[in-house]
Amino acid sequence: MKKHLLLILACGSFQFSFAQTKDSVDIRRIANEILSNSKAYDDLRVLTKTIGARLAGSQGMVKAEKWGVNALKAAGADSVYLQECMVPHWIRGTKEQARIISNRRDMVAPLNIAALGNSVGTGAKGVTAPVIEVKSFEELDQRAVEVKGKIVFYNYPFIDTHVKTFNSYGDAVKYRGQGASRAAKYGAVAVVVRSMTHSTDNHPHTGSVNYAEDAPKIPAVAIGLKDADRFSKRIANDPSMKLALHTNCQKLPDTIGHNVIGIIRGSEFPNEYITVGGHLDSWDLAEGAHDDGAGCVQSIEVLRAYKALGIRPKRTLRVVLFANEENGARGAAKYADEAKAKNEQHVFALESDAGGFTPRGFMLEMEPAKRAKIISWKPLLLPYGLYDFDEAGGGVDVGFLHRAIGTPMGELSPDSQRYFDVHHAASDVFEAVNKRELELGAVAMAALLYLVDQHGL
Structure with a gap:
């Protein structure tokens, strides 16, 4: 009986080894x-x-x-x-522009923005309004009374310490997807979202916005990282400034x-x-x-x-x-x-x-x-x-x-x-x-x- 068992085990081991060898050869x-x-x-x-x-x-x-x-x-x-x-x-249209309007009357280059996918457009007249910058949804909720009639700027960066960068994306992407509806519930007229990237260039990164059924649909755009940082500094140093936003995207x-x-x-x-x-x-x-x-x-x-x-x-x-x-x-x-x-x-x-x-x-x-x-x-x-x-x-x-x-x-x-x-x-x-x-x-x-x-x- 013992000999039979050893034989069975030996045969099994040989078959496994043979399969491994064949797989290795075929994969090669x-x-x-x-x-x-x-x-x-x-x-x-x-x-x-x-x-x-x-x-x-x-x-x-x-x-x-x-x-x-x-x-x-x-x-x-x-x-x-x-x-x-x-x-x-959904089509983007041909004109996308975001300009800072200020009493300082200084020349400010347009911000590099791109409408988020599925976003509504601003209409032919565009949207011009003061800006409120927030770093999180928690800050948005805390400052809810300040939001009505303004453009909300979600300036939430990728977490640099994640080695697997999809973890950074998974953490930040909620502001792109949910940001417009969360802000619209408090009366915001548009949103600007820091692009979902940790790149060193200034390309805006698009991606879908997901509108909630129980909130108005407002225009949503992404902004390149260099301009996001420039925009943030301007908001802090020029509280009376406004943003003139124009997009003509539409859903067919x-x-x-x-x-x-x-x-x-x-x-x-x-x-x-x-x-x-x-x-x-x-x-x-x-x-x-x-x-x-x-x-x-x-x-x-x-x-x-x-x-x-x-x-x-x-x-x-x-x-x-x-x-x-x-x-x-x-x-x-x-x-x-x-x-x-x-x-x-x-x-x-x-x-x-x-x-x-x-x-x-x-x-x-x-x-x-x-x-x-x-x-x-x-x-x-x-x-x-x-x-x-x-x-x-x-x-x-x-x-x-x-x-x-x-x-x-x-x-x-x-x-x-x-x-x-x-x-x-x-x-x-x-x-x-x-x-x-x-x-x-x-x-x-x-x-x-x-x-x-x-x-x-």
Whole structure:
């Protein structure tokens, strides 16, 4: 009996070792293919330089969807299709200006501002009013009686001591999202928000404002950091000054957009799905290279590499270029709703929406046993610089699938130090992306998805 047990244990150990060796060899093949022959950087160049900005509802969105179909076909997808959804149609307009008006009669350069996404405009006459600066919602509440008829300036900076800069963003972004409605309840006529960044330039960073139903909608703009500091000093030294604000953004009726989906059919379990993707839309200020052109082309590259190497996944792989993440997430909602309605079995969903920088690991959100299984693969992923699996979470788009049907989800976690220099700003351009870093991200995604497909969760 003892001999039989030892034999069984020996066989089990051999099979595990063999599996580890095969996985290691296959991942090395995938990495070599992507690092030698990747199309991701060229795909990104086309997306950013020939299409550029592609906010939901715009002509750029339509062109980007056509690009996505062609890119997935060129990568070798078994089939490519569009999944229709209604998306918001907000336009910025052509004139945005913020000028300081003062009895001093000194010449003051206009402030560098950008309307927040989904914001109402000021109207043709603009808004001119005194300014009250606050550092927090608590200060706003304490000074509520001073707010009526004024423009509220939320001057809340990123916390510098967070090593993972998404923690700084998560802490500060409430002022962008909730600030207008919180101020409007006290009678504010507009808000100016310090940009969600710790960059050293003066680009204003846009992003969505979320209006509450029980408060008036007032204009909301972001201000560049250098001008935020200049503005703050001026408020302190010139209490009689006013701000003349002009924007002409507007919300048009919803229009039709699409998720762009390419697949490789599973060889053994075609009705089990693994999703990988990024969001195809971008803000209108720039090319959306890091946010989220990088995630889109990395996801397409996973499919291309598998096809180039003749890797046929056991489960059906879906590459999804999601519509409208930036100001509505309608594409993600549609994808999740349809998966639930069809009672689809989704094994795992992975997103890349944190920039095309050097990958460090993955954020994961799933049951502890499944999380432990992925972490057990760390020795296979460590040679590619992937060591950080500690943080819980997943991307905005795959989060809808996670909440709808409980799908285990993850998000590529690149080094974040430079991401918020360009996030939602005019500086998010193709030239800001490093080819090697972009490709390493695709390697990381392809390797993890290979392991999930081979061994399940």
